[in-house]
Amino acid sequence: MDIKGVGLGLRSAHYSDILKENPAIPWFEVLxxxxxxxxxxxxxxxxxxRQNYPLTLHCIGMSLGSMDPLNFNYLKKIKKLIKIVEPVLISDHLSxxxxxxxxxxxxxxxxFTEEAIFHVAKRIRQVQDFLEQKIMIENISSxxxxxxxxxxxxxxxxxIADQADCFILLDINNIYVNAYNHQLNALNYIKSLDTNRIAQFHLAGFENKGxxxxxxHGASFSSDVLKLFQQAIKKFGALPTVIEWDSHIPIFSRLLEEVQIAQTIMDQYANII
Amino acid sequence: MLTLFELQKKFTENLKNQDMEIYSFIQHNKHMSPKKQLAIYQDSILSAMQQALTRIYPVCKKLVGEAFFNYIINHYIIIHPSFSPDLNNYGAGFSEYLKDIETMATLCYLADVANFEWSWHSLYQQITDKKFDFDKLRFYENQAKNIIFKLPRSAILLQSIYPIYHIFLINQKENEDDQSIFLQPNQQYFYIIWRNDLGRQISSLNKVEWIILTWMQDKLSLGEMSEKLMDLNHEINLNIIIPQMICCGFIVDIAINN
Structure with a gap:
């Protein structure tokens, strides 16, 4: 199964909207x-x-970078869920x-050390072997x-993605947040990331604390993040993109407007090289 | 240079007790010292756990007020770390923790209310059982004495000397009714709560019903329960009370005790 275009992070507040209205969303990302x-x-x-939409699974409990042993009880539950919903892709964070x-x-x-690369890549390979499929790792805000x-x-x-032979879920908002927090050039991040392993983008909002x-994930994506998104599409192509909200979750119709905005950008920039 | 293990150890020691050893391994930022940078993580972790407890224990929060509730949960969070990747599992011991706080003596029912709220919360992630299959009763007709009755897998039996469900109800957000409750001395209250389809169910019980349901949870057979009941109360007829329990959804299956 293939997914294209801009999907949404599924939140329980919107179950009834989705089941009643069957909105034209290409897929949902599920926590x-x-x-x-x-x-x-x-x-x-x-x-x-799931009967009407493809799904991707987004995990937060693999703790891929931890020095603790992998939590196979958790992974067994993820594997059971995979059998039930047959997701297109599965992801967790590089943290x-x-x-x-x-x-x-x-x-x-x-x-960002050789030891961490070796350790995390090894764990990702173990997770992929256990789940019997490749996963995506997401860059985090720090x-x-x-x-x-x-x-x-x-x-x-x-x-890490190369050593683990996994995909990357590139969070555009996290690149922007990190560039601001660590006085880096966000555009340079996109330009310098030389890989064909990116399988998906994330878009979300941040809070400016000065x-x-x-x-x-409690605000609309900013115009600066959308500019970065444009550059990401130009470089990596019109990859499937998810809009995430985790707090102050708006009504579903507003999320549909955000999907439309992101989809328009994707359509505009997909063929610009 | 720290190994990854040492770095994670020092990092988490700072999160737990502000240990400063990690500071020298963090890059200075133009605007924030290592202490302030780490404080962002400390605040975020604390906030996630505060939000989890506030979501699970809204009635306790209403009963003690926001300020005191925050004071209590902040202390609870310090001494009770999370050992599950799922934040929904955090806060199970809050009721026991409240029992040990001396200043809670004036709110003697708070720990029982917390226990009720935890049980109510935990139902959300429980399994819904299928409806009782009456054909099974006919199938086991000849082995009636050996029948054991199964409660919903989600069922929790609660008892308290306080009317905890009443307290829970009148402290719901939307309830504008009179909020007075007169505590009766020497009273006992019994409840069963369980998951049914996509909802959560509660029913008040009398003492005998509660005892019978605890026997069922302990897998006593119909014959064993009949014998025990003879000692307890001659007026109770299991042939009447069990069908009622099935109709109420307290019993969802039967099996034969071998």
């Missing part, structure tokens, strides 16, 4: 962690929505969320950099 219990109401809704069995429920940053980093963020991302941008 996998909310659907891991067989027979639960969330999963019942998801199965109904760590746990240490010493404690979960922090936050995407924590990695140092609020600090480690002195010991030896590579740029984009080189780190590319190297000295830094906070990746909240």
């Amino acid at each position: 996998a962690d909310n659907y891991l219990i067989k027979g639960s109401p969330n999963l019942s809704y998801l199965e109904k929505i 760590w969320t746990s240490f010493n069995k404690q979960y922090f429920h936050e995407l924590l940053p990695l140092p 609020y600090l950099c480690f002195k010991q980093s030896q590579l740029t963020e984009w080189a780190f991302l590319k190297e 000295y830094y941008l906070l990746d909240t």
